[in-house]
Amino acid sequence: MTMITYQVGDRSRFRPSPFAPLFNPARSAVLKLRDGWRRRQTERMLESLPAEIRKDIGWPTTNAPAGRK
Structure with a gap:
């Protein structure tokens, strides 16, 4: 059995820096x-995918006319 716990650290040591706005x-x-x-x-990763996969996910083709929307 796995048990996941979340412990909140001691926030009393955290003080905002006076230089934060800078x-x-x-x-x-x-x-x-x-x-x-x-x-x-x-974008590079999507462009490197095969054309069939790009078409399936709706990514525009690179050879589409610029005026077409």
């Missing part, structure tokens, strides 16, 4: 870069 812009920029990188990786 790091928020840098943090959001890093998160945007990370999300863009992940999106491009996902």
